[in-house]
Amino acid sequence: MKPIVKRVLKGVGGVIAVLAIGGGIFVKSKTSAFDDSMDLVYDVSLTQVPETTDAEVIARGKHVVEALGGCTSANCHGADLSGGKPLVMGPVCTLIGPNITPKGLGALYTKAEMVRLLRHGVKKDGRSVRFMPVQDFNWLPDSDLFAAVTYLKTVPSVDRQNDATEIKTLGKILDRNDKFVVDVARRIDHQKMDLAPPPTPTADYGKYMGRLCIGCHGAHLSGGPIPGAPKDLPVPLNMTPDDSGIKGWTYEDLDALLTKGLRKNGKQLNPFMPIENWSQMNETEKRALYTYLMSLPPLPFGGR
């Protein structure tokens, strides 16, 4: 080999080696930052939940769990709350919502611990819950969280074991780069909670309702592929009033989408979007959501 070629090849090899080592250091620093953060024990005190068997409170709890929390969706804790369908996201993670009926985690958690989990994303052991999108619904007032945990203690027990959630290297890196939320408690300001006003069919309340959609549609609600998601996972669409989104939609159009999964273009919505939950929203909630979405600045599709 001519010396010059040799030198060039050596140079290229050197660059590759430097990149590989650099990449290795990058991956290691991200994954250890993730692991260290997940080991943090948060000092958040418990709030006692009033004892009640009031039917109205339990009915409100069911509404919060199903229509707002989306807890019963297939990929979360499942229709009977005994555990969700595994959401397999290739090199990112496999997410499996556990059994939260009184035979499952419901047996381990007190109501006060369950409220702390729903408000702060902090588990029984004080560490962050993984992935469960607490930040999207922890605007619910105490009375709603109390109702939800009171209801959860009344659901039928299901004896079912679930496999464990697994967060892989790419999932850890995406979390540290804010592309995907696994480390939930790190994102929550535990000193200052932003709670919703009482429900009204206005954008003021709709702003909070809209947070229920962020996990899939993105912080700006303009949709696009979920980072790291496999190709076969449907892509959340644009729900801002842009041409590529819901410009010109009436309240009835949004209602048909949320209750029947019927899209304005006549097609059926992919069942990955949990309308089994959203269809139970009441009219005040749906009108609030509609008014808020229509008040958003139109954004092009895909910016998330």
Ligand code: HEC
């Ligand atoms: C679990 C993920 C997920 C959540 C949570 C979710 N969506 Fe979606 N959404 C999707 C997917 C995926 C699509 C595209 C489905 C398809 O192509 O059929 C979609 C599509 C849409 C569309 C576009 C429909 C059309 O015909 O153009 C609207 C509007 C929408 N969602 C509203 C909402 C609202 C409002 C919420 C919150 C209450 C919400 N979504 C929560 C996944 C989700």
